[in-house]
Amino acid sequence: MVASASTVRKRGQLSETTDLRPEPSDDNGKSKSHTPPTKDTSVIKGSHLVTIVAITVLAMFVRFYRITKPDSVVFDEVHFGGFASKYIKSKFFMDVHPPLAKMMIAATGYFAGFNGDFTFEEIGMDYIEPQVPYVSMRLLSCVLGWLLVPMAYFTLRASRCSHLTASLGALLVTFENSYTTQFRYILLDSPLVFFTALTILSWVHFQNQLWNSFSCKWWFWLFASGVSLGLTGSVKWVGLFLYATIGLCTLKQLWDLLGDLSITPSRFLKEFMARVLCLIALPGVIYTSLFQVHLMVLKESGEGNGFMSPQFRSSLRGGEIPDSLQDIAYGAKVKIHHDVINGYLHSHPHYYPTGSRQQQVTLYSHRDHHNNWIITKAEDDNSTDTNLEWVKNGDVVRLLHAVTKKRLHSHDVKAPVTDSKIHFEVSGYEWGDSNDLWRVEIYDHDRSVPESADRLIAFHSKFRLIHNKMGCALYTHNVKLPKWGSEQLEVACMREAKIPKTLWVIDTVMDDRLPEDSPKINYRKPSFMEKFLELHKVMWRVNAGLSSYHPFGSRPADWPLLWRGISFWSKNDAQVYLMGNPIIWWSTSVVLAFFFASAGILVLRRQRGYKDSVNERITELLNNGGFFSIGWALHFLPFFLMARQLFLHHYLPALYFAILLLCVAFEQLTRSIPCKLRLLLVLLICITVVYVYFLFSPLAYGTSWTKQKCRASQWRPKWDFDCNRMTDETASSAASVSTTQIPTV
Structure with missing residues (x-):
């Protein structure tokens, strides 16, 4: 078959739109027609x-x-x-x-x-x-x-x-x-x-x-x-x-x-x-x-810990997390960590300046004793029964803050920061009522530990806490509270919330009633690639969040x-x-x-x-x-x-x-x-x-x-270098460094 003249390329003819077009080659792979330039300007005289x-x-x-x-x-x-x-x-x-x-x-x-x-x-x-x-x-x-x-x-x-x-x-x-x-x-x-x-x-x-x-x-x-x-x-x-x-x-x-x-x-x-x-x-x-190399050098626990997951932090020297009991019974003291956003369910003796004016509940990225909660039965939240009863999927529970003795509470009050009809305030409330009741829903579990699908087991059970009266889920997101909330993250009870932001994991269990030989568990040491991927997720999130005003x-x-x-x-x-x-x-x-x-x-x-x-x-x-x-x-x-x-x-x-x-x-x-x-x-x-x-x-x-x-030299009105600080003559007197400069990222 003979191709038409319009479809045949002529050897040595350059493209009309580029001078970098590869040309026909000989048996050695060298171009026959795309020859080197007649004058090599890269050679310096x-x-x-x-x-x-x-x-x-x-x-x-x-x-x-x-x-x-x-x-x-x-x-x-x-x-x-x-x-x-x-x-x-x-x-x-x-x-x-x-x-x-x-x-x-x-x-x-x-x-x-x-x-x-x-x-x-x-x-x-x-x-x-x-x-x-x-x-x-x-x-x-x-x-x-x-x-x-x-x-x-x-x-x-x-x-x-x-x-x-x-x-x-x-x-x-x-x-x-x-x-x-x-x-x-x-x-x-x-x-x-x-x-x-x-x-x-x-x-x-x-x-x-x-x-x-x-x-x-x-x-x-x-x-x-x-x-x-x-x-x-x-x-x-x-x-x-x-x-x-x-x-x-x-x-x-x-x-x-x-x-x-x-x-x-x-x-x-x-x-x-x-x-x-x-x-x-x-x-x-x-x-x-x-x-x-970066992660090999930065092997000590430091200021960046708060951005990372407990698993990541546990791989740093000084950031190790003690082994935790595995089994969770009513009356146990626990730390509840969010599955997606780094932080623990937290409360402290400070109060919301608006809304119910009850005790603040937040998400806090560091481990401390204000993250401790006691899981109690719905009908008796003061129980310290020595008879152990596991917390099971579908149970209705109360969460008592171990330090302030306030109960995790939600009600029909707008969330402290998020202005939405489906976000409700979560607070710490002293007097027990029906707004303190939460239903445990195990959403996912470790397949290697089958019982973690039926009852709460540290590290292995991912669960939601559903408010028993309003039907909303305990939820957090990357929204900071103002200074009155120490810029910790807002916790709310949200209807129609996306599942990942309502998932929680217990990573610390303290219970003196369990025998000393009870099984214990800890975070698996993350691989480099796991740390690499987590670090990039955090970098992306923090970078996207740099939206505040700068002068x-x-x-x-x-x-x-x-x-x-x-x-x-x-x-x-x-x-x-x-x-x-x-x-x-x-x-x-x-x-x-x-x-x-x-x-x-x-x-x-x-x-x-x-x-x-x-x-x-x-x-x-x-x-x-x-x-x-x-x-x-x-x-x-x-x-x-x-x-x-x-x-x-x-x-x-x-x-x-x-x-x-x-x-x-x-x-x-x-x-x-x-x-x-x-x-x-x-x-x-x-x-x-x-x-x-x-x-x-x-x-x-x-x-x-x-x-x-x-x-x-101020040719344009927005060239705002400060001429007022200059003197009429170049001689200068002692003065302090200006504080108007603000670092960026």
Whole structure:
């Protein structure tokens, strides 16, 4: 059968929409027609090497200048310096970010002599007197931020940009104020953007080797891309956006391979499996292994215990739970733990300020004696009968609080926080009545212990407590009580409640009437994978719950136009305020708008049948900048879906993509103009960027500033750095550290 001319691909013909299309291969697996570029721009000439070395040295001075100042805790050093202390002390803590960057900070501090005694509790705490090696710890961020400069250069060269354009990109990264500010403190953003940039560099080089599949260079850059991906995702979950970026590009590569009639099924399978191995399996192994190291180091019980289940806590040194009696009889004292949400049914001698004003009943994440309840029969809740009678499925019981002697009680009163007609208050009530009666319903049980389906057995029986009068179930959820409830979780009696949030387990039984040889039980030691999965569930829940107001919070729509910054630290007539270089931010925003508008114009022109040089120029721009534009979009647009606290620094990875795209656009748009004019244009851009950088540099370095210069620099009304604290002259007097700075997460 002869194929029609329209269905036959011509060898050597490139796709109209991409220059990365795999081409027909020879017997050795090398592409016959997708040959290496005629001019390899990634090869650096001697004179060019001198230039990039000079820019890198310049960047070193820009990044490292005044690294010793401020000599006190700045902004989120409260969190990440504190985590370093806990790593060194091996104290378990809970954080919403993966562990790599935090472990790097801790290791740097440890090798610099930090013993972990300094707590980093408040912004403004002095580093000098307690001899904290804060400079060494800051140097980690500083070095990684500095290395971003040559990486930007080499990435642009690998993207077939000229030496002049690549040098422009390196200078833009050097004189970006937000990078100078954010990349000089004990924070996670410098490692995040560094590993993001390393992934981009590796991936661009890999794409340049598509013509040479399975060669050493091809394998090296594919492997490097996978390693960098794993490291990026191990710093912050924002790294998942980079997975999506590389994933889309990989799907495009595989789609082109699948459509190439000269690619055999076995060759396609090899290409597919190589990418699965390096871009999925390898990053997954790196990510999981770093969490294993994290859990091996944090082996002591610590402040993070309250977030985790008793089973998890019992695996930590100092968090062990004593063996418990297994059998549960009327009159036994028990601790009742929620099956899904970490916490115990709890009461204390404090009263609701509204509603019934009876004693509070809450869910409390720590073990203490206020979690103890005595199970009694419905008709006689003072019974201490020595005749043991097991608590069975379907029994109606009362629960007597062991410390305050109040009974677990519910009635037709609105829950203290949740405003709903199906949520009722649960309280502690002294006088016994029918509102104290609860029916035990065993919902699930351990199949290896059959009797746990018929009667309550510690650890093995999952049960519900149904109010005997109103029919609602004892229920809890991740809603905190106000300060009058010590911010413990609300417990309510809910009708039509989802089953998981009404399930309870008894994990402690105290009963002196049972013989000494009675069977005892404890939590099974969790495996690493069980701890890994639980930790991620908690991280996800806590991260989603970071929705409270912050005075310097912002939304994604504010970021590209640099609507406002973040106050980090202030003292006397100096302050540190996260602020971008307006020229760079606004220029990248214009280029992004131009780029996506060009894509739309190309679609319309093709639909109308135009085939001219305009289409070719636009297509070339989209081909060369497509990867960076996708990276920017996937590192920016997902934030619109997030309800949690967001800040300007969340835009910094997307900004790096935007700077690279700006340079690619500059390369394409100025390619046809004379070299001298092009050089003059680059000099003009650099002079403007450097001038604006130094104009706002007091905010980056925390140097003294006059009130007049400060106010003259407030180009937008929401650039709310505090000019009122500045003096008319640069001389400053003694003053205390401002308390208006609030750490974030």
